[in-house]
Amino acid sequence: MYKLILLTILTLVVACNQTPEESFITEGAWVREGPPNAGALAGYVTIINHTDQDRTLVSAKSEQFNVVEIHRTIVENGVAKMRRQKDLPIPAGGSLVLEPGSFHLMLMTPKSAFKANDEVTVTVSLKLDDDIEEVDIVMPVKKPNS
Numbered sequence: 001m002y003k004l005i006l007l008t009i010l011t012l013v014v015a016c017n018q019t020p021e022e023s024f025i026t027e028g029a030w031v032r033e034g035p036p037n038a039g040a041l042a043g044y045v046t047i048i049n050h051t052d053q054d055r056t057l058v059s060a061k062s063e064q065f066n067v068v069e070i071h072r073t074i075v076e077n078g079v080a081k082m083r084r085q086k087d088l089p090i091p092a093g094g095s096l097v098l099e100p101g102s103f104h105l106m107l108m109t110p111k112s113a114f115k116a117n118d119e120v121t122v123t124v125s126l127k128l129d130d131d132i133e134e135v136d137i138v139m140p141v142k143k144p145n146s
């Protein structure tokens with residue numbers, strides 16, 4: 001009987017030590033390295049929504065850049081162009097993929113030069129009704145295809 005009680009207590013302790021699951025998880029974040037004098041860099045990440053409510057990516061900011069915009073690359077008549085996006089949906093239980101040739105974070109007017117292996121921290125704002133949740137994303141600077 002004593003052993004059973006001890007086992008029960010141990011099980012409870014282990015269960016309580018587990019960290020609660022994060023509402024939002026980011027995967028594969030990176031910033032494409034640009035030339036040393038680049039006026040803007042593109043950032044990519046997958047944002048996974050573990051909540052049971054649809055969210056919307058409404059804005060992004062970084063202390064390392066003057067402005068961060070949400071962009072989409074589109075091809076018109078064989079020419080790639082970028083269009084600013086007001087917001088992007090992140091469905092409940094789903095994800096939003098920002099990747100080359102599609103949606104991306106446009107990191108504009110860097111306050112210092114960035115090269116491969118540097119790190120950029122971007123804070124994204126995720127909206128639900130009147131509630132805004134901010135999520136920090138650490139994005140390593142990488143050469144394309146590395």
Ligand SMILES: [Cu+2]
Pocket residue numbers: 042071072082104105106
């Ligand atoms: Cu862009």
